[in-house]
Amino acid sequence: MATKLTFETAPPTVAPRAADLFAVIYREYALLARNRINLILSLAPMLVYLLLVNTSLSNLVGSISYRGADLRFAVFLLPMVLAMSIVSASGTSGVALFQEELSGVATQLWSYPMRRSRFLLGKLLAGVSLVLGQSLLALGVAALIFDLPFGLEGWAGLLVALTLAAIAFNGLYLAAAITITDFQTFMVLSNVSILVLVFSAPSMYTVDQMPTVLQWISAINPLTYAINGMRDAALFGFADAWVNLLVLALIAMVTYGVAGRALLNRARNL
Template identity: 50%
Template sequence: MSVDLTTAPATAPALPGGGLTATMYREYCLLTRNRTNLLLSIVPSAVYLLLFATSLANLVGEVEYGGRTVPYSEFAVPAVLLSSMLAAATTAGTSLFQERMGRMDVELWSYPLGRASYVLGKLLASTLLILAQSLAALLVAITVFDFRWPASHWAAVLCVTAVASMAFNGLYLLLATLFSDFRRFSVTINIVAPVLLFSSPSFYPVDRMAPVLQWLSWANPVTYGIRGIREGALFGFGAVWPWLLVLVGIAAVTVPLLGRSLVVRAREL
């Protein structure tokens, strides 16, 4: 008897602990059983901050942002967090692509594990990894730099980081479903991150960017992540809502498209 896996239900009878829990546990095992990959996924953002402490932060000094003069270290920390976020999203996208090429994705999100649990499990596991990266980076920032952010500002940074993580992981996972050739996918996904990062007001204020880049930055989703984290750090929750709503909108559109794209690709088997 043949079974059309693409028509499997989006949700399925619960596994022990639930399908979502099982998927997240699988992602956790894949990450932690290779200690080298675990360290490489968490440490880089802390290393970047140390480099800023000894080089660019001392070179630039202070910048004007939002009517305030702030140390460049405070200005640049959100860009470091976004850089790590894009690196983690790249890893998540590559993982999904490899599972697609091995037909593992269809096996996993067919019965008894629904594709909704499969997609959300990957998104939540990547989000938790990014929050761990961010906490490690912020602990280094507290140690190295003279930050005096109120507790509510730290909470705003972590809140925007979590939402931005869902949005960017969704975008990268969606991108992973649009390719069938590994070399093209690898080249594209490794080019996208630096292009998105450096065509946004990441390490420089938007008014210092070239006019063309200023216009392009408004179509760049990384701009909204950086602005949200930066304004959460400097001004608190009251300033982050416009950027947070944009990021929620990106996640709300991307996740259903990701699930649909997985089904379309599965039907091509």
């Protein structure tokens, strides 16, 4: 006579879901952090501008007047260096998406019985944390090199603006990588966009010093709001930066909505 097996407790249902999410996050970290080429491409522009351009121009220019405050040029340029770090790291996150598709890994991942929402959430969390981590590294190096005159509220405002900028631009490049299906097109767009975004924003100069055409372009340039948000929050506090922070939050909401829908549609075609 066969013995009937019974269980006193139901099998766990929450743990596998958490395990799936943690597995996706761990895989994204490994994909982005262990690739030396990706790390070099994302770190090199930030280090060049921080260690060479920033120090050289600071000695050349000396100080600059910004919204009635006289600033050392090194302090004025800091948001530009942080923004370049964010853009470079966000572009690397987009490249990683193409790498996993070209290697066939994406097909295997989407064939695994896992909720797509957890896969998308894990990819977003890993991408944002890596972008933010690299930007914090740049901020730490800058704090060691330059004497940053920020108070407690200034540091808090800078960190909030930096976090929002990392979230917004990671979403922007992720949406572009998912929408654009050709890898070479994305690579050209990613590399060219860094220069266009940085130099059409008030990064090395104030808006009043820019030509009229560039002032118009800077108004629709998302990096303008990241740079102004970090600069104003660090120097004057949240009250002077809330408009820029709100724009960054709206950019993040729109881009992640586009990226999420596009990624799910793209997965169905694999």
